[in-house]
Amino acid sequence: MVRRDTRNWYDCMKMIGPLYLVASVLIQHASGQRVKVEPEVLSYPGQTVNLRCAFTDATGIQLTMVTWIYESKDGNRINIAVFHPNFEPNYPESPLKNRVSFAPSRPNLSSPSIQITNVKISDEGKYICEYATYPSGNEQGITYLVMLAKPTNSASITTVQAGTAPVVVARCESANGRPPAQITWVTTANGNATTTSKPGTENTVTVSSEYLMVPTPEDDGKDITCVVAHRTQVKPEIFPLKLAVQYAPQVAISGYDNNWYIGRTNVVLTCQAMGNPSPESVKWKTISGGEIPDTVQIAGNELKVLKVDDAVNITFVCEVSNSIGMSRDQVTTLVRASPLPPKSLPTGAIIGAIIGVILLLAIIGTVIAMYRKHRDKKLREGPPKYKPPPPKKTNSSGGRQLDTNHISMDEGRPLQDQYYTTQTAEPVTDLDAWHDDEDGYGEKGTEHYFSADPSGWDDPGDNEVLPSYMHTGTDTQNHQQGPTVNRGDSFVSPAMFV
Incomplete structure (x- = not known):
């Protein structure tokens, strides 16, 4: 641990040493630079310029004399x-x-500041205020006087002919400026620039730049910009130009579809x-030098055949010329006896269409399958999974119910010996006659009545009385004959075995 701390202290001292040395030099320089001047002053020819100088702190120092010294570039x-x-x-x-x-x-x-009137370009240089x-002893401050001269800028295009050797296609110049101007080029053309400088008037500088390239017909009209x-x-001066390359006409005949019949x-x-300069003349002729067929009409650069026949089964030539030269193109028209069959769709297009249809059907099938799956899922979910408790049995419910009031609850009795009652399809309507019958099931003054209760009875007086159509005991085979009922009378159907 002690060795590590010692090594770290030694490294820190190695870094602090150079920093202390630099700081000392800076402090000494700052304390010694007590002559205050402007580092640089700009001026144009003919103006009056002021060069200021002052001694900032003369404490303990006696100022004896001050001298302004001019130092030229040499x-x-x-x-x-x-x-x-x-x-x-x-x-x-002095000058x-x-x-x-x-x-x-x-x-x-x-x-002790000074001023210079009617400054000239030759006045540029170093001015020293020395105390x-x-x-x-002597102390001094230095001011640089920079003389400016605004240049005259210009740019131009040189018209050239297409060729195989590099030539100057554009020039740009910044004349009589100080300091010298900077010239650059911006273009998509394939070339390079050369820049030269020469003395101008009154110690100014003129800068010239030329753009060289091998001109081709494709370069004609391309943009090229000179930036000074x-x-x-305040901002660079821009000169947008267009290249001017002259070339002989480039000719092409169009309109023949190989189906002249x-x-x-x-x-x-x-x-x-196409050409530069623009084509001056267009001439149609046949390659054999013969006459143009009578069915052919010529209007400028168009040749029109009114009706195709064997006479136009020849080679037509178009010649175009300008001041640079002449160019030509030709086409041989083949006259057929009958038109060509219509072109069928390319095999690739047919295959692409089939693949597109298959993809479309696959997408539709996928959508339908997803829809059905979603619908089936909703159907399978059905009603809520909660199941309410069964309703309690009441005496007013109808249908086929177990007659528990008249069935023995002996567990050893077979299920088929238990009887169920069914509600009659036709209600009893003649109850008064039954109540008046002395042979009825109840005494006079005591009411017994039928009900639609599942037990078949609802008798507050005697719940133990069995109806006449039910058998008693353990007889499970003999059926009691139901009563004879006349038309129009009420009846009760005989018991059913289930």
Whole structure:
């Protein structure tokens, strides 16, 4: 652990050392640069330019004298203005004499700025404001005067003929600018540019650029743009141009479909031509040099056959010319006895159509199957899975019910010996006569009545009385004869064995 900490401390010291050295240099430089000037001043020819200078902190220092020095690009230094508090300002002989002066006219050592009137391009260079101090010695600040001259820009196209050697097809120029302009090209044409510079007027620079390429007919009319960028311009100046390549006409005959048959009418051949300059003339003739058939009409670049016959079974030639040259194209028309059969659909198209139909049917079948599956699923779900409890048996329910009031509950008795009653299809309507019968099942004054209750009875007086048509005991074979009922009387059907 101790060895690791020692190694980390050593690495940190190795990094801090160079940083401390750089910081020391910067601090010394900052403390020594007490002459404040503008790093760069821009100006145009004929203007008045001010070059400012000041000593920022003179504490403990005695300012003795200030001198402005001009240093040209070749390194020569010339004193152009000197000021001592005990003397008048002095302007030694220099190219700027009578155009340079302190501002204000009676300067002071704390801010000895100068101005130059009617500046020229040759005034461009390095201007040094140098103080003589005690006890520090000389201290200085440097200002670069950059002279600007707005150039005159232009671009042009050179008309060329199609060929096989590179030629100049466009030129672009930025004349009399300072500093020199930058020229670039933007185009889809296959070529390259060459740029040259030469001195302009009053120490300016003229920049010229040429675009070279091997011109082809396909390059005619293509876009090419010259872009000039200069420090005096807010944005680059753009010159859009179009290439001009001259070439002989390119000719092609259209309209022949290889189905000229005897009797066909109004077929047309068209002579299509492109060229630069535009084609001047179009001429139709036969390859044999013979006369044009009488059934043929010529109108400019169109040849029209009014009615096809054996006379037009020849080769037609179209010749087109311009100032560059002449070009031609020809077509041989074959006259048939009868028209060609209509073209059938290509095998590929038929196969594609069949595959498309199969895919469509497959999609439809899939949709139908999904629909049916969804429908069957809904049907299988049916009513809710909850099953309500069975209804309680009431005395008013009809139908075939087990007559529990008159059936022995002995578990050993066979099921077939148990009897069920059925509700009669025709209700009893003559109950009064039965109630008046002395041989009835009830006494006078006591009411016994039938009901549609599943037991067959609802007698509040005596629930033990059996109806006359039910047998008693264990007799399971003999059936009681039902009563004789006259037409119009009420009746009860005999018991049924189930």
